[in-house]
Amino acid sequence: MTQVNSGNNRLPILASEIRQAHADGQEAAQTAAERAIVAGHALIEAKQLVGHGGWLGWLREDCALAERTAQLYMRIAKSGLESETVADLGIQAAAKAMVLYLPDPFADTPPPEMAEWLAFSIWLSGEGWHPEGSAHHAEWLKRKGWSTPSEWMGEAGDRLRAVWGMNAMPAKTKRAWFGFWAENCARSPDELETELQKMVENAPDLPRPGRKRRRATS
Numbered sequence: 001m002t003q004v005n006s007g008n009n010r011l012p013i014l015a016s017e018i019r020q021a022h023a024d025g026q027e028a029a030q031t032a033a034e035r036a037i038v039a040g041h042a043l044i045e046a047k048q049l050v051g052h053g054g055w056l057g058w059l060r061e062d063c064a065l066a067e068r069t070a071q072l073y074m075r076i077a078k079s080g081l082e083s084e085t086v087a088d089l090g091i092q093a094a095a096k097a098m099v100l101y102l103p104d105p106f107a108d109t110p111p112p113e114m115a116e117w118l119a120f121s122i123w124l125s126g127e128g129w130h131p132e133g134s135a136h137h138a139e140w141l142k143r144k145g146w147s148t149p150s151e152w153m154g155e156a157g158d159r160l161r162a163v164w165g166m167n168a169m170p171a172k173t174k175r176a177w178f179g180f181w182a183e184n185c186a187r188s189p190d191e192l193e194t195e196l197q198k199m200v201e202n203a204p205d206l207p208r209p210g211r212k213r214r215r216a217t218s
Helices: 010-050 055-063 067-079 083-089 091-096 111-126 131-143 149-153 155-163 171-184 189-202
Strands: none
Touching (some): 067 131, 111 149, 111 171, 131 189, 149 155, 149 171
């Protein structure tokens, strides 16, 4: 067993400094993780509003943010990882974390709610999202405890966005979703899932490291 020189008055000072530095580091990592997740979801929403052609300029001029950093935040947000996990892993590692081993958030979802989530993914795809990205976003919302996408698009979602420092959902976007759902609410989950799967199969591949970027069609 290592002997400690308890008579050295410098050791308690060093121990205090180490404890404080460690605590500060953990707090900073937790804060960074929380803000990265908030930024990621704000970026996901903003990208749909900016539209094709203006995204990179908007990031640079309005957000002072590099595209790589924005992609990092969005990957973290889409992963569904809790901020504590992101803090433990580190932002870079969390962005690469696989979510295949997480429980299926839709496992016990009643058919009417499942139909709404599938319709939401289809609607997002029609709004310009890549079908895989729309499905990931729906999964993230479900993991966060939202029973239906209409809750997220409604007043409850606006209250949470206010807490996160995000803008309220535009009224035009809300009307578009609720109108789409009203037109599709009688469809079965199987029918909607088949349509979404076809959209995924026909969509361009998502960008991968080392591959040329391809723009998703709306």
